Amino acid sequence: MKKIIAFLLAIISVFSLVGCADPGNGSGGGRPSEEFDPNKTQLYVLNYDGGYGTDWLYAVKARFEEDYATETFQPGKQGVQIMIDADKDGYYGTGLRDKMPVTTNEVFFSESITFNDYVSLGYMMNIDDVVTSTNSDNKTIESKMSAxxxxxxxxxxxxxxxPHYASFAGINYDIDLFNSKKLFYAKDGAPSEPNFTGTVRYTNLKGQKSKGPDGEYGTYDDGLPATYDEFFALCGYMKNAMSITPFIWTGQYRTSYVSWILAALAxxxxxxxxxxxxxxxxGTAKNLATVTSTGIQxxxxxxxxxxxxxYELYRSAGRYYALDFLEKILDNNYYHSSGFTDSSAITAQDTFLRSSYKNQPIAMILEGIWWENEAEGTFxxxxxxxxxxxxxxxRNFGIMPxxxxxxxxxxxxxxxxxxxxxxxxxRNDISTEKVDLAKLFLKYCYTDESLAEFTTIVGLPKALNYEMDENTQWKSTYSQKVWNLYDSADKVYPFSQNPLYLGAQSAFVYYSTFRTSLExxxxxYLLRDKDSHTNAKDFFKGIIDTNTxxxxxxxxxxxF
Amino acid sequence: MTKCEQKKKLTLKENFKKNFQDILFCVIILLYPTIQFIIFYLGVNVNTIALSFKFFDYEGGYSFAGLENFKLAFYNLFNDTGLKLAVGNSVTYRIIAIAVGMTLSLMFSYYIYLNRAMAGFFKAILFMPAVVSTLVFTIIFRKFVGDLYSEIASKITGEMVPGLLATESTKKATVFFYNVFFGFGTAVLLYSGAMSGTNESVMEYAEVDGTNYWQKFIYVLFPMIFPTFITFMVMHISDTFMNQMNLLGFFADSASPKLQTIGYFLYTKTLKASLSEYPLLATYGLIFTLITMPIVFLVKHLLEKFGPNAY
Amino acid sequence: MRKKPSALLIVLFVLMAFIATMYILMIVWAGFASLKDPWEFDDSALAFPKIWSFVNYASAFKSYTVKVPTPTGDVFVGPVRIIINTIFYAGGCAFLGTLVPCITSYVVAKYKFRVLKIYYVIVVVCLSIPIIGGTASQLRIAKSIGIYDTIWGIWLMRGYFIGSYFLIFYSSFMMIPNSFSEAAKIDGAGNFTILFKLVLPLISKTFTTILLILFVNYWNEYETPLMFTPSVPTLAVGLYKFAISASDEYGKTPIQLAGSMILFIPILIMYICLQDKLMGNISMGGIKE
Structure with missing residues (x-):
């Protein structure tokens, strides 16, 4: 035993010497990513490096440092150096909240923030002046927010x-496949068309497509199914006539990803x-429903x-229709088999992207709008x-309204x-001499130029109202389609200052309310089970019965 | 003062002098652990316990809630199906872990103690899950019963077969199986060690008396290691409402209420909780502690009183 | 005369053989799967690798380069340094995590002051308390007393007596007759001499085994270093970041399995080399009083 302990102690001792030479504050032992410039004022910025990446922040950094190269923010220093800390785990949500007492970052771009907590704990600075004062684009940030x-x-x-970036989930489809296999509804070839001929027809010709869900010709959604019935008729056609698998999703995270889709449908x-x-x-609820023997009323x-x-809101018809949509996908086996294995989101993207190459086409993937960025390596x-x-x-992909x-x-x-x-x-407790710099930088990130640059680089929108130039060089077809949808849609930012909401925020996260006491x-639940048939109506009833x-x-x- | 009191007073002084060395030794040894406990446990957690008696509201901050959180917690425990299931799962899993897991650990340890065929190999292999990171084994197991199982079963049946953790009828059994059959490690090690420390001549006498293996275990060996068994029972029961059954590794935060344990429920709720939701969660924690503690002491007492006595 | 095989032993053999086969199959499959091209794995999790993708290990190993933010900019800590960090972290935590419950339980078991029983009760109570939301408080305390983001600070945090190992040591000490220490006292030995020269050697196997078990536990632990020593990443932190990564490269199963193997193999080697010590017989008695 002595030898073992001696051996372990020896190892610890040797490396403690190494540790002393390289103290545990991470200041050595590795190569620095950027040369620290002692002649400039550093501003430490944290970015949650998920599907939206950090390239956009590096672009802002370059412009900001150039624009303010001769400004003095601290005595004896000229210019500014933005020190970017880009990371994932532990840098969002409650993990970030817990780290706030010990972080050295000063400006934060993060996600899953329950910001009332941060304010109550004194972590967030009052930035009223940042939001309400005129920016260099002669607009206020506040003017870009919705009511x-x-x-x-x-x-x-x-x-x-x-608000930082916009994030939503949807049905992402392979435009190339739709074109090559003629999967767009033709004008007058869809049941919802005003002059429907009675025969369903498909096409890939521009200008010959149906109106789509927006009910207008000549818009970005032409040829796409306008109703659930049309959508599932298309899925049936894909599967039975064209040997195309309509859907794929991640098996490992199917519960949360599909919950996002349910929330989006509702x-x-x-x-x-x-x-x-x-x-x-x-307000006034207009779409409440009760369960009947055949569906809802x-x-x-x-x-x-x-x-x-x-609690009455759990009877909203939108929930039922969303579940009904999902039930139809499952009952008709319109999904790829990996949807119920341990396939990661990345694997699902890979399978989707490779499917055309392998001549086993998959038409659509249920994903968040960040999926194409995550799949860059696969491309x-x-x-x-x-x-x-x-x-x-x-390659051309789109997001389907x-x-x-x-x-x-x-x-x-x-x-x-x-x-x-x-x-x-x-962060509220940064040094007073850095406050003006931090506010200046934050404002800089929200000029029209910066917002457009973000959307161009990332390919995804910021959660504000702004314009994109007609001549924008989009990152991809998908980015443009996302913008088209985003720009034409109403947006729900699921938050309020109602004390009831604040008192139980996690319970009111909309996509997580698609659950019953047992599921x-x-x-x-809706996956067809050989022994018992489960359906959307029952699940909808379960939601209502859980929230009495x-x-x-x-x-x-x-x-109250 | 009477002579008796004088004598008593002298004895106390003498006693103190006599025990001074021991008292000083105890203080020195316990100084660091006690300070460490006060700072890193009490200091951290007394606030958590106090949360049970508070409300948090974003305008007024914390306010005294009396027993309101407890009322709501008990209401949910008796009315929320999911929570009732979680309690049931915690208890069920604990019973299975004791009835199956501990029994098998004892039996496997006995086999190893007897040094039968491949005993050394089994001893090594059973301990492996304790050596390997839970994260590693969970990833491997998940892929094994997900991707691999699905592919094999689909090929055999000709139909699409989901993974074991995706099928309603097999989820629970799969989770229980993993937790029992991948959790032998330390128990086998400690039981077989305890068995090796027993008096071999007693077992030899039993052999001479013509007892079979089962009788030797029940009447000779088990009583000798019974104190070890009590230790494990205390540890097991204490852990009843804290065990998460590796659900996080299998399902992230989306495990069905039919599978959830209280430990998992509290952990996942805490991950997403805002400040205003902590008091209720802290209350659940306190309630389950108050339930578990007396059971632990009662079981220990009963086992000590009525258990087999080797001596 | 040859003994008749016992039904009990046969059943136990079969059960253990089944479990062993399962473990080995899983690890062997994981090993092969980790050498598959990710797209080959997507096509079939079962098939043998057609192309042996050793590059998966290179990718996984690369993932064990952890970015650490510092006041003077990000620093990339490479795999070698991470391994050193891990040994340092696991070794120190294991040592203190073994020593403190050991000596605390010794005092509680062997010295008959009533107040000491409180320590036993505290241990049992604390084993059953689920703590809610303690991380923020711990971080705050760690920062306020200056031990945040230091290895030695983590050691101090891990040197606690509460936990099941207290009970194990306690029961070991209870089995040692008091006559040993009484005899030593008669010979003039002090309390420290009795503890370190007489008693600890008697439970040395238990001590060593628990030390090694804890070393392995801390080797595999990621939550604490992730939160408390972000500048001193360990292998398990690297694997965790890897496992939750949605990045195109690291989100693929074979590479995740390769990462798991990288964490697993050193432990397996240590396990094989120190098997006897790690699984040495622990003399353990009971907690009957």
């Missing part, structure tokens, strides 16, 4: 953070105003919603192995629900 964002972001009348059905009721509990009367009866590998034809720039649950909703604006709670803020995974009046009053009584 709902302004209402939900102000705490005590002041702003403490600014939002599209409900519309922005109705969706916001789920967070502000203040919409309530004849609208219902006034307040804190005391928020590159495909180009290297199979030729430039398969590179990202030469959701078809409408019922034909009467054709023409309604699509509604997107944000799902990543991404915000930018400044957290709608997709696993009694439970609501017991849980949230102190808020």
């Amino acid at each position: 709902e964002q302004k209402a939900s972001l102000k705490i005590g009348g002041s702003y403490y953070c600014i 939002s599209d059905y409900e519309g922005k105003e109705q969706m916001m009721l789920n967070f502000n509990f203040n 919409l309530d004849a009367q609208d219902k006034v919603i307040n804190n005391s009866n928020g 590159e590998t495909m180009a290297n192995r199979y030729g430039e034809k398969w590179a990202m720039k030469n 959701f078809p409408k649950a019922t034909a009467d909703k054709i023409g309604e604006k699509p509604t997107l629900i944000d799902n990543n709670y991404s915000y930018a803020f400044i 957290t995974s709608a997709i696993d 009046k009694a439970k609501w009053e017991q849980s949230y009584g102190r808020f």
